[in-house]
Amino acid sequence: MDSRVIVITSGKGGVGKTTTTSNLAVALARAGRRVVAVDADIGLRNLDVVMGLENRVVYNFIDVLEGNCRLNQALVRDKRVDNLFLLPAAQTRTKDAVSSEQMEELCALLREEFEYVLIDSPAGIESGFRNAAVGADEALVIATPEVPSVRDADRIIGLLESMGKAPIRLIVNRLRSQMVRDGEMLDVTDVLDILAIELIGVVPEDDSVVKSANRGEPLTFSDASPAALAFQRISMRLTGKDVPFPKFDEENGRGLFAGIRKLFGMKS
Ligand SMILES: Nc1ncnc2c1ncn2[C@@H]1O[C@H](COP(=O)(O)OP(=O)(O)OP(=O)(O)O)[C@@H](O)[C@H]1O
Numbered sequence: 295m296d297s298r299v300i301v302i303t304s305g306k307g308g309v310g311k312t313t314t315t316s317n318l319a320v321a322l323a324r325a326g327r328r329v330v331a332v333d334a335d336i337g338l339r340n341l342d343v344v345m346g347l348e349n350r351v352v353y354n355f356i357d358v359l360e361g362n363c364r365l366n367q368a369l370v371r372d373k374r375v376d377n378l379f380l381l382p383a384a385q386t387r388t389k390d391a392v393s394s395e396q397m398e399e400l401c402a403l404l405r406e407e408f409e410y411v412l413i414d415s416p417a418g419i420e421s422g423f424r425n426a427a428v429g430a431d432e433a434l435v436i437a438t439p440e441v442p443s444v445r446d447a448d449r450i451i452g453l454l455e456s457m458g459k460a461p462i463r464l465i466v467n468r469l470r471s472q473m474v475r476d477g478e479m480l481d482v483t484d485v486l487d488i489l490a491i492e493l494i495g496v497v498p499e500d501d502s503v504v505k506s507a508n509r510g511e512p513l514t515f516s517d518a519s520p521a522a523l524a525f526q527r528i529s530m531r532l533t534g535k536d537v538p539f540p541k542f543d544e545e546n547g548r549g550l551f552a553g554i555r556k557l558f559g560m561k562s
C-alpha cells in the first residue's frame with residue numbers, strides 16, 4: 295500500500311498535538327482514507343480519550359511489540375466512521391519501554407495496512423519524541439503564536455531535519471486574531487519568519503475544541519466551528535489539494551492574510 299507515516303510533534307507540551315492528530319485522523323477517514331492514529335505518548339496516553347475510544351482499549355502497541363497480541367487485536371476500530379483505527383499507548387509503562395528499532399518495526403507493520411499513519415508524539419525532545427519520529431517519513435510541527443512555543447518548535451525542526459524527515463510542515467494553533475490586531479500576539483508571518491518552514495494551516499482559538507475533547511468526539515466528525523473547518527482544510531492540503539488560506543483578518547489589511555500574501559510574494 296502507498297502509505298504515509300506522519301509524526302505530529304511540537305517540542306513544547308500542551309500546544310495541540312493530540313487535538314490535531316485526532317481531528318486530522320477523523321477528517322482523512324471521512325474522506326475515505328484508511329487511517330490509524332497512533333498514540334506514542336507512553337505513560338500519558340490520552341488520544342483514546344479525545345477520540346472517545348478509551349472504553350474499548352484492550353491491548354496497546356507495546357503488547358504488539360512484545361508479542362502479547364497481534365496488531366489487529368490491539369487496533370481499536372472506530373464505529374462512527376469506516377477506515378479509522380486507533381493504536382493505543384501503554385498507560386503503565388515508561389517511555390524507554392521501547393527502542394527506536396522497535397518503533398521502526400511497528401511503523402513498517404502499519405504501512406502494510408494503512409494509507410495514513412498519524413503518530414501523536416509526546417512533548418519534549420527526549421527519547422519519547424525520537425521514538426515517535428523515527429519511523430515517520432514526514433512531520434507536522436504544531437506551534438502556538440507564543441515565543442516559548444516557537445522557540446521549542448525551532449529546536450524540534452532542527453532535530454527533525456537532522457533525522458531526514460521531509461516535508462516538515464507547520465500548523466499554527468490557537469491563533470487569536472483580536473490579540474494579533476492589538477499587537478499582543480505574534481502573527482503567522484512572525485512565526486514563519488522565525489521557523490522558515492512551509493505553513494500547512496492555521497487553527498484559531500476555539501472553545502469547541504475543549505468541549506469536543508471532553509465529549510470524546512473530534513470536531514471534524516460533524517462540527518462546522520472555525521477550528522473544525524481549519525482542520526478539514528489541513529487534511530485536504532495533506533492529501534495534496536490546493537486549498538486557499540482564508541482571510542482570517544480583513545480589518546486594516548494586516549494580520550494573517552496580509553502576512554500570507556507577503557509570504558507568497560503577492561501584493562497586499
Ligand atoms: N485551537 C484550540 N482552541 C482552544 N483550545 C485548544 C485548541 N487546541 C488545543 N486546545 C486545548 O489545549 C489543551 C492541550 O491540547 P492537546 O492535548 O491537544 O495538546 P498536546 O500538545 O497534545 O499536549 P501534550 O504535550 O500534553 O501531549 C487541551 O485542553 C485542548 O482542548
Ligand SMILES: [Mg+2]
Nearest residue numbers: 311312335415
Ligand atoms: Mg498530547
